[in-house]
Amino acid sequence: xxxxxxxxxxxxxxxxxxxxxxxxxxxxxxxxxxxxxxxxxxxxxxxxxxxxxxxxxxxxxxxxxxxxxxxxxxxxxxxxxxxxxxxxxxxxxxxxxxxxxxxxxxxxxxxxxxxxxxxxxxxxxxxxxxxxxxxxxxxxxxxxxxxxxxxxxxxxxxxxxxxxxxxxxxxxxxxxxxxxxxxxxxxxxxxxxxxxxxxxxxxxxxxxxxxxxxxxxxxxxxxxxxxxxxxxxxxxxxxxxxxxxxxxxxxxxxxxxxxxxx
Amino acid sequence: xxxxxxxxxxxxxxxxxxxxxxxxxxxxxxxxxxxxxxxxxxxxxxxxxxxxxxxxxxxxxxxxxxxxxxxxxxxxxxxxxxxxxxxxxxxxxxxxxxxxxxxxxxxxxxxxxxxxxxxxxxxxxxxxxxxxxxxxxxxxxxxxxxxxxxxxxxxxxxxxxxxxxxxxxxxxxxxxxxxxxxxxxxxxxxxxxxxxxxxxxxxxxxxxxxxxxxxxxxxxxxxxxxxxxxxxxxxxxxxxxxxxxxxxxxxxxxxxxxxxxxxxxxxxxxxxxxxxxxxxxxxxxxxxxxxxxxxxxxxxxxxxxxxxxxxxxxxxxxxxxxxxxxxxxxxxxxxxxxxxxxxxxxxxxxxxxxxxxxxxxxxxxxxxxxxxxxxxxxxxxxxxxxxxxxxxxxxxxxxxxxxxxxxxxxxxxxxxxxxxxxx
Numbered sequence: 001x002x003x004x005x006x007x008x009x010x011x012x013x014x015x016x017x018x019x020x021x022x023x024x025x026x027x028x029x030x031x032x033x034x035x036x037x038x039x040x041x042x043x044x045x046x047x048x049x050x051x052x053x054x055x056x057x058x059x060x061x062x063x064x065x066x067x068x069x070x071x072x073x074x075x076x077x078x079x080x081x082x083x084x085x086x087x088x089x090x091x092x093x094x095x096x097x098x099x100x101x102x103x104x105x106x107x108x109x110x111x112x113x114x115x116x117x118x119x120x121x122x123x124x125x126x127x128x129x130x131x132x133x134x135x136x137x138x139x140x141x142x143x144x145x146x147x148x149x150x151x152x153x154x155x156x157x158x159x160x161x162x163x164x165x166x167x168x169x170x171x172x173x174x175x176x177x178x179x180x181x182x183x184x185x186x187x188x189x190x191x192x193x194x195x196x197x198x199x200x201x202x203x204x205x206x207x208x209x210x211x212x213x214x215x216x217x218x219x220x221x222x223x224x225x226x227x228x229x230x231x232x233x234x235x236x237x238x239x240x241x242x243x244x245x246x247x248x249x250x251x252x253x254x255x256x257x258x259x260x261x262x
Numbered sequence: 263x264x265x266x267x268x269x270x271x272x273x274x275x276x277x278x279x280x281x282x283x284x285x286x287x288x289x290x291x292x293x294x295x296x297x298x299x300x301x302x303x304x305x306x307x308x309x310x311x312x313x314x315x316x317x318x319x320x321x322x323x324x325x326x327x328x329x330x331x332x333x334x335x336x337x338x339x340x341x342x343x344x345x346x347x348x349x350x351x352x353x354x355x356x357x358x359x360x361x362x363x364x365x366x367x368x369x370x371x372x373x374x375x376x377x378x379x380x381x382x383x384x385x386x387x388x389x390x391x392x393x394x395x396x397x398x399x400x401x402x403x404x405x406x407x408x409x410x411x412x413x414x415x416x417x418x419x420x421x422x423x424x425x426x427x428x429x430x431x432x433x434x435x436x437x438x439x440x441x442x443x444x445x446x447x448x449x450x451x452x453x454x455x456x457x458x459x460x461x462x463x464x465x466x467x468x469x470x471x472x473x474x475x476x477x478x479x480x481x482x483x484x485x486x487x488x489x490x491x492x493x494x495x496x497x498x499x500x501x502x503x504x505x506x507x508x509x510x511x512x513x514x515x516x517x518x519x520x521x522x523x524x525x526x527x528x529x530x531x532x533x534x535x536x537x538x539x540x541x542x543x544x545x546x547x548x549x550x551x552x553x554x555x556x557x558x559x560x561x562x563x564x565x566x567x568x569x570x571x572x573x574x575x576x577x578x579x580x581x582x583x584x585x586x587x588x589x590x591x592x593x594x595x596x597x598x599x600x601x602x603x604x605x606x607x608x609x610x611x612x613x614x615x616x617x618x619x620x621x622x623x624x625x626x627x628x629x630x631x632x633x634x635x636x637x638x639x640x641x642x643x644x645x646x647x648x649x650x651x652x653x654x655x656x657x658x659x660x661x662x663x664x665x666x667x668x669x670x671x672x673x674x675x676x677x678x679x680x681x682x683x684x685x
Contacts, residue, residue, distance in 0.1 A: 136398075136404075136549065136553060136554060137398070137547075137549055137550065138549050139548055139549045142549075174554070177554040178405055178554040178555040180554070181403070181404060181405045181553070181554035181555055182403070182405045182406075182555070185401075185403045185404070185405070186401055186403065
């Protein structure tokens with residue numbers, strides 16, 4: 001089991017909490033709308049061949065939010081300077097959930113920032129069919145249950161979320177929900193200006209991964225990402241909800257490794 | 263002493279199956295809505311307000327909630343505009359407009375100015391932050407609730423007090439031409455009163471602005487704590503606040519016999535569910551009552567003591583008897599309610615009070631009997647208590663200066679200055 005390192009660094013006029021672990025070629029991973037979930041089996045699997053760089057977004061429970069950031073595009077702009085300051089040159093990025101949207105926003109602003117792009121279960125595009133489930137109409141625990149395919153029978157759900165959350169966990173979810181609300185309240189979890197710019201990623205190798213039963217962001221949004229990014233790959237995992245990396249870890253990691261190694 | 267009347271204007275229609283049920287907040291589809299019943303109820307509540315004025319109330323309090331049957335008034339300014347024309351003496355006390363959900367507060371400033379003019383200066387303009395259901399219903403960002411409240415407030419006050427045109431480039435509101443033709447009847451503007459269900463930030467903000475603070479049916483102990491915090495903040499601000507600065511809404515029903523008062527008093531708890539009516543809060547959706555960033559963590563803790571162990575985020579289901587015992591419901595004949603009202607006045611020392619009546623499952627007849635008895639016996643006696651206890655209202659002593667109004671009588675009945683043709 002790898003023990004990742006953690007530190008809080010001063011970047012771009014703010015603070016960023018950074019977790020690093022593993023060895024091999026670099027891979028940046030951007031967490032979702034409920035914040036960094038801890039070092040999970042998919043981190044451990046990917047860290048066998050990669051040095052993982054896991055920033056915890058400002059305002060999501062580790063460092064203060066950036067005061068002027070009011071939209072996801074603001075956040076992407078701030079993050080690009082943070083990456084400048086960190087000296088994290090072009091490397092592949094994997095963003096899941098809201099982190100996938102963030103990766104896409106940064107990529108369309110600055111395609112050369114990343115060597116490859118992996119987007120999993122990401123909001124950001126208004127789904128052509130269906131609606132993005134409203135996370136603010138339920139409490140965090142219910143949102144997570146909804147986000148898993150068959151949470152009652154999911155071993156990974158039971159392992160991670162089966163028991164009552166600690167006060168610290170509840171506090172971190174509340175922080176994440178508050179910042180997610182600031183960034184995505186309306187239009188809810190999407191920005192009409194993103195999809196038209198995705199064509200800019202025509203030379204950025206891109207993999208789009210979705211759970212077929214994602215009850216948070218309908219897979220039609222994933223297909224829209226795929227169709228808007230020329231040359232992108234499209235993978236749908238069965239018996240999988242909003243968290244391919246957690247719910248179908250083995251298949252997910254295989255697809256990611258194949259894509260990164262190609 | 264200023265004495266007002268309030269009802270939430272609840273939906274009442276037995277055929278919908280909502281009466282006495284513990285409904286889920288924002289969990290009721292409007293397919294149940296019956297416009298014929300709605301029309302009767304809206305007119306009933308206007309009739310009751312007119313009668314309340316006839317019975318001697320100084321203030322007719324209105325409020326607003328959204329997407330819920332417990333308060334039919336989704337647009338409080340519509341109710342206020344009607345009362346501006348059909349009543350003649352009482353203050354029209356809006357507690358209040360929900361500032362953060364207004365996308366265009368210039369329109370609000372215009373509406374309130376019109377109500378103030380049509381009523382010949384009888385408007386009291388309260389402002390509130392609103393609850394989660396209001397943010398959800400009108401899609402107002404909860405994390406900016408307080409910022410939008412404060413910016414909209416500053417904008418409305420400037421619009422009322424500074425000659426236009428001017429520009430406004432704020433954080434949440436932006437205008438290139440602020441110059442509404444209408445301005446409020448009262449100078450410099452209608453009094454601003456701030457209702458609260460005990461939020462530390464709201465109490466402090468209200469005291470700093472020297473606005474009267476109205477506590478809404480909270481338990482006596484936490485209400486006194488909030489008033490003490492107000493008075494302490496006032497001291498820090500360099501002024502001494504008084505009874506004119508603090509106000510209390512509480513449930514009071516009066517009836518002809520003790521038996522009838524007990525039977526009707528219990529109806530507070532048997533109407534459609536209302537998160538603000540202890541004992542019949544319904545099923546509260548914790549996500550909606552606690553939207554991200556809507557309320558600071560500090561305020562959440564204080565609110566817990568104001569309503570019960572679960573605060574306003576929970577369903578305490580406090581029994582009727584318990585509420586009678588701790589004075590949060592007072593129901594009886596004039597003879598038995600007066601000592602209880604006196605206890606509340608002595609304990610809290612508010613300069614203005616509102617009787618919350620005619621709510622829940624109470625019928626029009628229940629409300630009219632109570633209003634008549636209040637007019638005949640309760641209001642005159644409470645006025646005497648106010649004099650004896652030296653409880654000056656905000657139209658006797660100016661809460662923003664602590665000076666008695668030069669013409670307190672004229673000030674408290676501005677409509678008497680209105681031309682007779684206004685009728």
